[in-house]
Amino acid sequence: MRTISVNMKLCLACKSCEIHCALAHSESKDLFRALRESPEPRPRVRVNPSQRTRANPAQCKHCKYPQCIRACERNAICKDPESQLIVINREACAGCEDFACASACPFGAMLLEKDMHTTLFCDRCQELAEPACVGVCPTGVFKIV
Amino acid sequence: MYEKSMDELKNLIDIGMSVQVMVHDGQVMGVYDACVVEIGPKSIYYRLINSPNRCDFLQFGHMLTVLYFVNTSCFRYTGEVVSIDQPDAGCFELRDGIAEEVISNRRRVRVESDISCECLTARPEGNGSIEGSIRDLDLGGAAFISDTFLEPGSQVRLRFRLPNMALPEFDIEAGVIYTRPILIKGRKKYRIGMQFRTLRDGDSLGVSSWVRQCRERDSVTEASRRSADPSVRFVMMSARSDSVETMWDRAEKMQPQCAFGELGVCCHTCLQGPCRIDPFGEGSKAGICGASASTMIAKNFARMVAVGTSAHVEHARHLSEVLMKLGNQKLSAYKITDENKLRYLVKRLGGSDSKTTLMQLTAKLAEMVLDQFIPLRKNQSGNWLDYVLPAKRQNKLDKLGVLPSDLYSPIVELAHRSSSGVDTNPKSLLLSAMRCAMADLAGMHIATEVSDILFGTPAPIETMAGLSVIRADAVNLAVHGHNPMVGDVICDEARKMNPMAVRAGAPGGINVIGVCCAGNELLLRHGIPLAANFASQELAIQTGALDAVAVDYQCISPGIAEAAACYHTRIFTTMPVGRLPENKNVEHIEFDLKKPEKQAQKIIKAAIASFHNRKPERIMLPAEGQRALVGFSMEAIVSALSNLNAKDPLQPLLDQLAAGNIQGIALLGGCNNVLVRQDHSILTLARTLIQENVLVVTTGCSAGACAKSGLLTGQAALKTAGGKLRSVLQTLGEAGGIDGPLPPVLHMGSCVNNARAVDVACALASRLGVDMDEIPVVVSIPEPTTEKAVSIALSAVTLGFPVHVGMVLPIMGSALFESMLKEEIGQWVGGHMIIDSNPISAAGNLLAQIRSRRKKLGLSC
DSSP, X not given: OXXXXXXXXXXXXXXXXXXXXXXXXXXXXXXXXXXXXXXOOOOSOEEEEOSSSSEEEEOOOOOXXXXXXXXXXXXXXXXXXXXXXXXXXXXXXXXXTTOHHXXXXXXXXXXXXXXXXXXXXXXXTTTSSSOHHHHHOTTOOEEEO | OEEEOHHHXXXXXXXXXXXXXXXXXXXXXXXEXXXXXXEOXXXXXXXXXXXXXXXXXXXXXXXXXXXXXXXTEXXXXXXXXXXXXXXXXXXXXXXXXXXXXXXXXXXXXXXXXXXXXXXXXXXXXXXXXXXXXEXXXXXXXXXXXXXXXXXXXXXXXXXXXXXXXXXXXXXXXXXXXXXXEEEETTEEEEEEXXXXXXXXXXXXHHHXXXXXXXXXXXXXXXXXXXXXXXXXXXXXHHGGGGTOOOHHHHHHHHOSOOHHHHHTOXXXXXXXXXXXXXXXXXXXXSOTTOOOHHHHHHHHHHHHHHHHHHHHHHHHHHXXXXXXXXXXXXXXXXXXXXXXXHHHHHHHTTOOOXXXXXXXXXXXXXXHHHHTTSTTOOOOXXXXXXXXSOHHHHHHHHHHTOOOSXXXXXXXXXXXXXXXXXXXOHHXXXXXXXXXXXXXXXXXXXXXXXXXXXXXXXXXXXXXXXXXXXXTTSEEEEEESSOHHHHHHHHHHHHHTHHHHHHTTOTTOEXXXXXXXXXXXXXXXXXXXXXXXGGGHHHHHHTSOOOEEEEOSSSOOTXXXXXXXXXXXXXXXOSTTOOOOOOTTEEXXXXXXXXXXXXXXXXXXXXXXXXXXXXXXXXXXXXXXEEXXXXXXXXXXXXXXXXXXXXXXXXXXXXXXXXXXXXXXXXXXXXXXXXXXXXXXXXXXXXXXXXXXXXXXXXXXXXXXXXXXXXXXXXXXXXXXXXXXXXXXXXXXXXXXXXXXOOSEEEEESGGGHHHHHHXXXXXXXXXXXXGGGSSEEEEESSOOSHHHHHHHHHHHXXXXXXXXXXXXXTTTOHHHHHIIIIIHHHHHSOEEEEOSOHHHHHXXXXXXXXXXXXXXXXXX
């Protein structure tokens, strides 16, 4: 599994990672065409406000002891034994009213899907050579370790 | 609670969407997951999802409650079972229900943990009692956090206890809808969502008073964090449930904001861009073209100044054109009000005022003024700034090359310099920006003088300020923008059309009110009350009683179009340059100089018609407004002083300055900025400075803030001003024939009227025989927002004043440019910039500047 370390102090909240994450998860992978896709491409990383630093780029850490898996009553979230990544079974996740997984996540890294039926989180861009956020951050907040 | 009709509900739901069905028979019998399978014209079919996959428990005529979770809201739809089509497949149909929005994150109150709730009975576990803390509460239900698991479908009785609020304890019965585990600080707990059972009268009173109190407490804290204006807080709290977005809501959603832009190290002027420089020095150190951080910042800053200057210069040109047309033909709506000023200006500009009619004189002045705009003119009349500035300052600026010859060329030149690949030297860009800022001063000065000639030079007048000036019994018509050529005509026509409004059923007639600087212009000349300054313009609409707004240009937030569409308010754009996004409540009625009365009448008629479309339940008007004494133009101040010394009116002021009774003069100008608490910095600075015996003059939205807070009254002088300043104000007040002291903060007018403050400073400097950078005058722009505020700040620096700016300018990415503005510029012109977002330390810094200047002049501190 690719582990990404996030240096919050360097984040200047330009939100480039959000745009390029959404782009990496779009059909066309082209900025100008992706804007008109339906469903709209959604980012898996979110630049949240933070008390101590300017911003907190929240992204799934694929924890060793994931709280989201424990919180899900429908057993829709599990850890893929091969890649060690947390994956969600969209069929099983019919969307619970209070987003148990999202509110259990200590990092606030689970993002609510626009139609509010399920959550989205970082998949470490498996099909790309390098996760999209790592390459685009102008100050180098994300680093692969 | 918002009721939704079936049609509205149908728009929200979709086939396949999951819902929860609560079966109740006086008490909650069970909660089942289901999904919508078909939406009929009058009914909705559902299918149960999990086991039991049968509808055995249902009977015809059974009442069921279905909970829809749509976005962040929850809708409760109670209906009757009309068909159970296939009992084995678990399908049933509900009809004749009303959908109510019961839980919405926006409307739900967040209750802090100091409130606890006890669960007295629980089914099926028996009569166990559990403790927990309430998280969210609204009229339909509550969510609370507990250590114990509660089966969904359990019956509970909750006891609400409030240690800190004056509310009685009460019990309410509820059914558990869901229980799910959550982690709080690493400990496993359960979040339990409950739906209150059919409320008895007593219960509903209890819950609603709880919800009301909690909601009030929430919104009080939030509103007071957002604004220092009590009338704004009132409307904000009342209008919260309408969930119309305000500037503050949008600012909150915008967080965190991009620091590249905030530091100024983002350049998107050419098509190779956008380029960004990594301020930490790891990544890119220069833009693609090679521009360093300093170059980028200087270019961006220069462009801000050019845009700000263009606003004031265009304002001046529009007024000058009125003057020109007035000189050439008869304009029914405009006339020369201040003839003395007209004659004086013609003389100052080198013309002669003898043997000509007023009309010829007007045409002559208009020609001379319009000459000021054109580059390479025949030089038939003097340069405008020659007559504004004292000779010493002129020489200094001329040597530095920052004295503009006309008003247009510095803007165009700066635009050219900052275009790709022209001037990339931060110092020469800054010098050119300073030249542009001086053109900005000339623009403000022309706008001030010409509007005085056309509409009258202000004299002290009493009026009211705050959102409470909007009246329930009158047709409220707001004038918003900057240029008095629109507002003044509307004001005149409204007076004539008053009986029409009374006949139409508004006993108060037409109530013209001001917003922003157009408000300040009318406030000064006609005593028209001021409702709001920049940040609260949308809230004026949210009072629900503003019937129409006539806008011209500058500082018109596009958000007002959106806000107006949520209310009955009509918005009329009057200037070809100041259009708003189209929507059903926005209309463009262009002002024609020949017959502006027609357009004004049209707007007023529309306002009267709109009066009848008010929704009485949405009207929220704060109680009493603040009194304010306004209209202290340079001429008004001189005439007040001439009561003390008729021969030499400035002498008493100089005496008081020399004696230290007035330590110095501070100009508070600029806008509102919702990134900080509205008006807070302005008022803190004003209060701190007058406490230290500094006479404060104010313009623009800062003046609006002072008016709304009551600083423009004689009582404020008694309460807030320092002892020495108070006695001076008392003397001046008595001499001027006012009962009591003058206000400690003198309202000079709109933001173009900064020129009046410059006039006072120039008069002082010439009288003392020193340059402008030696007199104890400071400038503060506590909440700058627009580009105009930046050009005003730079022009004040160029005039030689220490200038405080309360928001961080986008220049901090370059240490070189920052030190240039803060220090090096002082060696060139004597003024410098102080960037400080803390108003208290900024006031200290400004006081230190005043004291050091006094020391240099040999005055006591």
